[in-house]
Amino acid sequence: MKGFFDRMKEGAAEAAKYAQQTVEVTRLRAQISSKEKEIDRYFGAIGERVFQAYMDGNLAESEPFIGEASAQILRLRQEIVDVENRIQEVRQTKPCVCGREVPADKKFCPDCGHRFEGGVKPEEVVVEPEETPAEACPACGAQRPVGIDTCPACGRPGEKPDSLPPGNPE
Template identity: 50%
Template sequence: MSFFDRMKQGASGAAKKAQQTVETTKLRTQITAKEKEQEKTSKLIGEAVYKAYTAGNWKQADKEVTAHCQHISALRQEIQSIELKIKQARHMKECRCGKVVASEVKFCPACGYSFTSSYDEKASAAEIRLICQGCRTANDADTKFCSHCGLTM
């Protein structure tokens, strides 16, 4: 391999790494926005509970708090989906023990778990399933409402 071929290969690798960094940064920005929204929603829960407390009627806040909690659950699922996209962009996967490893690894270096063919290393976002908090039905990743019970995802 000539000097220029090695230079070209190095430049290509650097460009791929830069693209990966840009993509990861965009996804992390989305996570930060979702976390801020989650904090605002948590504050709204507190305000609703306090308003019900001062009114002396706890049931008054029930529907509002439930709606806010469902919204937080949906935000958390979206964050998990984005985190998976980050791992995929970085060519990483997570073991059942929590260790993040390279996608081509066949055994976890922390616990020895074997990543068999049942673990799809090339899972796309379309294959990610969201589980409804109400009825436990698996839904598509981009679902806003449960296909079985209609609960907000």
């Protein structure tokens, strides 16, 4: 019975950790949304200022404002990149060139096979239990989720079954 309660405690702790991570990611995404709205306001202000200068027949008078507003837009865009990086830290992922977010401890993207340089120290990554069915990679034997074509451990493509048997038209 003690083992049952220990498993319950572990499950509750894991759920609390996941909930905390979700709250943090939601808060960070709200920051990004706020910064994007501020960027839109700067673009609108630039447009109004340029139009007014055009109507006045003196476009040069809008240049200082455009320069200042553009600098603010660049600053906000960098802040968005920083917040997106923080989201990846919280979620313990890294971006792949194919656009997928890959767990930080993987060396290869399971979708496209891209190899990540460097690595993450094992103590930096908290390994969470797999919830999806896994199968062994035919090349290296590492476990990979069922249906993933490229092994995240060795980067080799898996064996794909033929979509249709020979002589069986669709």
